[in-house]
Amino acid sequence: MEIFSDAFFVRALIGGILIGITAPLMGIFLVLRRLSMIGDTLAHVSIAGVALGFLINVYPVGVGLVFAVLASFAIERLRKAYKTYAELSIAVIMSGGVALATFLFTLGKGFNINVYSYLFGSIYTLDRLDLWMVAGVALLVIAVVLLNFKELFLMFFDEDAAAVSGLPLRFYNIMITVLTALVISVAIKIVGALLVSSLITIPVAASLVVARSFRHSVVMAVLFSELAVIGGLILAGVANLAPGATVVLLLIAILMMALVLRKGLRIW
Template identity: 80%
Template sequence: MDIFLEPFFQRALIGGILIGITAPLMGVFLVLRRLSMIGDTLAHVTIAGVALGFLINLYPVAVGLVFALLASFAIEWLRKAYKTYAELSIAIIMSGGIALATFLFTMGKGFNVKVTSYLFGSIYTLDQMDLWLVCIVTVLVVAVVLVNFKEWFLMFFDEEAAAVSGLPIRYYNILITMLTALVISVAIKIVGALLVSSLLTIPVAASLAVARSFKHSVFMAVLFSETAVIAGLVAAGIWNLAPGSSVVLLLIMILLVTLLFRAGSRAK
């Protein structure tokens, strides 16, 4: 168990715990908005930013974060332009993100291996700057959610009533997409761009299977996420497994257990 004494593992555990809070917290609202796939979209755009960061020798996560924020504005602009086909915004931005990332890969000068680590996650390489960035994003996300919780609850369950009551619907939509972009941009180094959307959606799916209320679903989503993150990282550290995939596989196991529990409850 000497792994717990290693600074790199301690940083990984702290980073994982923080993302384990913010990802499902935002995921609950994304699922209610029927935007579960936005995680994959923003992750691919973030990878393009990371690639550019390596290319121009700037802090890759910061450049990826800027790309993710710009993509969040683009998604909301396209959602407004195609009100009847709002899901087109996700498809368009994802296609552009993949194309741009591929283009930048072809211009790579020895950094392609480093960018690949962001695709699959490299939580053990978190440094102090990465950890501080994750901490700042976590505090920001939790604070904004707490302040706007009641308004978002009303907006997602009855958007027309929320608009009539005077809530700034467009502002809240942009704010949620921006916060999601921040979470994804700092999470890709932890679980990887290919798996980051799982932290947004799978804990929420599991919580919806057993939750008794909206607040309960938020609490259960974070609980499931933290359980999988901590257990997955510990298992990966002890048995030399891939940390990102270990976390996601545990999340899927939790989801299966909750679905079986719900099926059993209904059968009684």
């Protein structure tokens, strides 16, 4: 295909593949913690950082990353303050992120069109710096998950047992939230802030339908994510479609097929 000879498409494909690995890796732990909506929250905060980056003429993805990381610490702080109503932390930070982004939009009318590209994704505009940023975050996430897989498995399936065994639960909770913030902040230019949460949750939802174990669910989540990312980007490139939306629609199709397959196997 001609699209594979274009440098911008190759960069987009590499960036998509890297995010296709890291997003479900974080998603599996967020879903188990019942924090599926944290992706939307951090994405909105990151967009506020992107808007500020354009306003002060500093690398937008970098500023968005800083905002997302700070928001992740704030979420953990609020979750500790509202132990009985931990989901309040997500609602509060999301409200603040949306309000701040809207405020910055009104200050910088000249760059709003650039910010909108981060809302809906602009994977074909990835440059080398963006790609290096995505690669760095991907390597960090993969390394942390591989080195702490047993500890994370124990913590998310039996937190009481993990505490008794001496695991630093607060450290691991903050670590997962910060890594999620990093993934989201570098992914918004690929799939857009409005869709990035889908890449975190939908592959995991599909994997939980067909997986036979926790390890199997992790592998299947990454596999489903990569199938949707690679297939969606190729389809979007050939048919001139919106790449982020195409990827998410393919993810939904995979989820539907997984549900139908499970139902069929039960009937059989």
